[in-house]
Amino acid sequence: MRIFLIFLSAFIFSRSIAPEVQPFVVIWNIGQGQWITVVTNNVCIHFDMGGEWLPNYGNRRTPPVLKLCSDKLNRVxxxxxxxxxxxxxxxGMDHLLQLCDAAPPLDPMNARKRALIAKVPRCHSPLPTREVKVVEITPRFKTHEFSGHNDFSRIFVIYGPxxxxxxxxxxxxHAEAVWSKRLYNLPPVQILVAGHHGSKTSTSETLLRALPNLQIAVASARKARYGHPDPIVVARLRADGVPLLRTEIWGNIALQL
Ligand SMILES: [Zn+2]
Structure with a gap:
């Protein structure tokens, strides 16, 4: 009887403590595009929500992003x-709990895109977790400094434990040359999502010099259709001894933060 009670109390005790999960990031296999999710115990933080198809789930019924995030708060x-x-x-609005927009695009948009963005309400509270920290290092270009649409891209660094x-x-x-300077004043970065899906116009040597602790890079791209990642980017990373994983080969890629 005493043993039974010990088991019972151990069971109740274990059930009363929420499981603690170390934050991790998933770079979803969505074809070429970007949808990345940082998962913590209470919130899923999405960086973009695009791609050619929904996060790949083979023959399973529930997209894995729902398995991970349907019972958490969500922000994008x-x-x-x-x-x-x-x-x-x-x-995302139809399927993810309390999805809100923490950082809307900065580029000029047509009416269709504005309507799509407006479907997601703005977040009005700070990030509801201390497990990770989101730091934005987007440069503020003056009008004459812009050289193209991609210069509007917002740049984020997410720090886990x-x-x-x-x-x-x-x-x-040329934008990397501006914002990469800020990386020298921040704690080191180990994981890089190759800019512009691994295009040769990004992941410059200037940027790689600002990432001396880089351990791995990921390309969210499709080689056969778009030619990304570009062989020049692959070679630049290889010269630095940094392996490049491709979502089209490895599928959804999860890494602990
Ligand atoms: Zn893109």
Whole structure:
């Protein structure tokens, strides 16, 4: 009887403590585009919500992003308004609990895109977790300094307890030369999502010099259709000894932060 009670109390005790999960990030296999989710115990933080298809789930019924995030708060940070970065915002509103927009795109948008963005209400509270920290290092270009649409990309670094990931959207080399300077004043970054899906216009040597602790890079792209990641980017990373994982080969890629 005493043993039974010990088991019973151990069972009740274990049930009364919510499971603690170390924060992790998932770079979803969504074809070419961007949808990245940082998962903590109480909130899913999405960086863009785009791609060619919903996060790949093979023959399973429930998309894995729902398995991870349907019982958590959800917020999204948007790099810019290209459709491969925002296409599934409507789906997110229909399926993700209390989804709000913590960082709307900064680029000029047509009416269709504005309507899509407006479906997601703005977040009115600070990030409801201390497990991770989101730092934005987007440069504020003056009008004459802009050289193209991708210069509007918002750049985020997400710090977990042990590792950080840099998500540069579709930012290109001359912008990297500006915002990469800020990385020297921040704690080191270990994980890089290759900018602009691994295009040769991004992941410059200037940026890589600002990432001396980089351990791994990920390309959310499709080689056969778009030619990304570009062999030049692959070679630049290889010269630094940094492996490049591709979502089209590895599927959804999860890394602990
Ligand atoms: Zn893009």
């Amino acid at each position: 940070y948007l790099s810019h308004s290209d459709m491969d970065h925002i296409k599934f915002l409507s789906w 042990y590792r950080a990931i840099l998500i540069p959207g579709d930012s290109e080399a």
